[in-house]
Amino acid sequence: MxxxxxxxxxxxxxxxxxxxxxxxxxxxxxxxxxxxxxxxxxxxxxxxxxxxxxxxxxxxxxxxxxxxxxxxxxxxxxxxxxxxxxxxxxxxxxxxxxxxxxxxxxxxxxxxxxxxxxxxxxxxxxxxxxxxxxxxxxxxxxxxxxxxxxxxxxxxxxxxxxxxxxxxxxxxxxxxxxxxxxxxxxxxxxxxxxxxxxxxxxxNRKKAVVNTTVENQGTHHGIEDLVKEGNELNIKKFKEFTEKISFISLRKITKYFRKITNNKIIKKFFD
Ligand SMILES: C[S@@+](CC[C@H](N)C(=O)[O-])C[C@H]1O[C@@H](n2cnc3c(N)ncnc32)[C@H](O)[C@@H]1O
Incomplete structure (x- = not known):
């Protein structure tokens, strides 16, 4: 060996x-x-x-x-x-x-x-x-x-x-x-x-290329992706928050997320 x-x-x-x-x-x-x-x-x-x-x-x-x-x-x-x-x-x-x-x-x-x-x-x-x-x-x-x-x-x-x-x-x-x-x-x-x-x-030049979307042939059930709606409130709030400060430190971001979220897992992560 x-x-x-x-x-x-x-x-x-x-x-x-x-x-x-x-x-x-x-x-x-x-x-x-x-x-x-x-x-x-x-x-x-x-x-x-x-x-x-x-x-x-x-x-x-x-x-x-x-x-x-x-x-x-x-x-x-x-x-x-x-x-x-x-x-x-x-x-x-x-x-x-x-x-x-x-x-x-x-x-x-x-x-x-x-x-x-x-x-x-x-x-x-x-x-x-x-x-x-x-x-x-x-x-x-x-x-x-x-x-x-x-x-x-x-x-x-x-x-x-x-x-x-x-x-x-x-x-x-x-x-x-x-x-x-x-x-x-x-x-x-x-x-x-x-x-x-x-x-x-x-x-790796062959892999360092512009990404593309790939879709399979599976059934589409007409379900909408609500990511935009789900995030709209947070995006608006976060934009207001970032506009107020010039430099976003990790401490400021984590404090912000701790304040706006009630999600226990996210809270734990940022604590
Ligand atoms: C940390 S030692 C290398 C140790 C070696 N790789 C080993 O594992 O045993 C750093 C070496 O880099 C060389 N060195 C320092 N500045 C350099 C430079 N600008 N260009 C090339 N070599 C340099 C030094 O002469 C020195 O021999």
Whole structure:
């Protein structure tokens, strides 16, 4: 039986440091690539330990590429492990990198962890990840740490939250009133998963398309969908409420719903 990532990590010859909860996230997202012919890229080599772990984890058919700003890391190059030296927050580095290696399947960003590093890496890499591939950005708690932040407003996590809006604007009713996003990845990102300290983007252009309605051939009993009538009162009240305030905090919304609803389950949820 093959070893788990945690077991490979513990027995690795070269130093590596990871956070305990990351191992489950890796297994959840990476196990499907085991034994496959993939190109796996890790940004951030440090003492080389993790590259060998990935090599053993994914198997002999996987090509492992490490990227680091520190030229000393070149020494970890070996059969099946390619090393590229460069700065992940330099867009030109990525242009050169992909012109050399072509498209890849999985990118794990464990590099500099500044907001700039993470945002530039995402914007430059998504286009170059194959369908069914993944970009995993690690240590996203840095969005809340002064040292890594040029601006809290422009943090990576806030950028990732914008991707949620972006993806939801592929729904037909929303497309019509789509705000003018200057930048969009919604034709490439199929889903985004948020873990503590990790954000995972799943790339799939075939699935990241405009949604359509599908109906079956079953009997329609002429029953009307009263969702509009059911919500009319709440919509009117909620509109009045939102018009009064400029910034809607979660606390304000939950307080509002607690006030207007008598539904026990909803009340419990918001308490
Ligand atoms: C946390 S360590 C990587 C640890 C390694 N992945 C492991 O699991 O053992 C971060 C590495 O990112 C590199 N780094 C920092 N800023 C970078 C940047 N802007 N571009 C590329 N690499 C960077 C550092 O030199 C360092 O080796």
């Amino acid at each position: 093959s070893l788990s990532l945690k077991e490979l990590f513990i027995k690795a010859k070269d130093f590596s440091s990871k956070h305990e909860k990351y191992f489950d996230v890796y297994e959840e997202n990476f196990s499907k690539y085991k034994g496959k012919k993939i190109t796996f890229v890790e940004v951030g080599i440090f003492n080389g330990g993790s590259l060998k772990i990935w090599k053993e984890y994914f198997g002999p058919d996987a090509k492992i590429i490490g990227i680091d700003i520190n030229p000393e890391c070149k020494k970890f190059e070996e059969d099946g492990i390619e090393i590229h030296i460069g700065n992940q927050s330099d867009p030109k580095f990525w242009d050169k990198f992909f012109s050399l290696v072509g498209n890849v399947d999985v990118i794990l960003d464990d590099g500099g962890h500044t907001n700039l590093d993470q945002i530039i890496t995402t914007t430059k890499c998504v286009n170059n990840i194959n369908d069914k591939g993944i970009l995993m950005v690690e240590d996203t708690h840095t969005s809340y740490i002064e040292f890594y932040n040029s601006s809290k407003k422009l943090s990576f996590i806030n950028f990732a939250k914008k991707i949620i809006d972006d993806v939801n604007y592929t729904f037909p009713l929303n497309i019509k009133k789509k705000p003018n996003f200057n930048y969009s990845l919604n034709d490439q990102i199929y889903s985004t998963h948020f873990y503590e300290s990790i954000v995972v983007f799943h790339i």
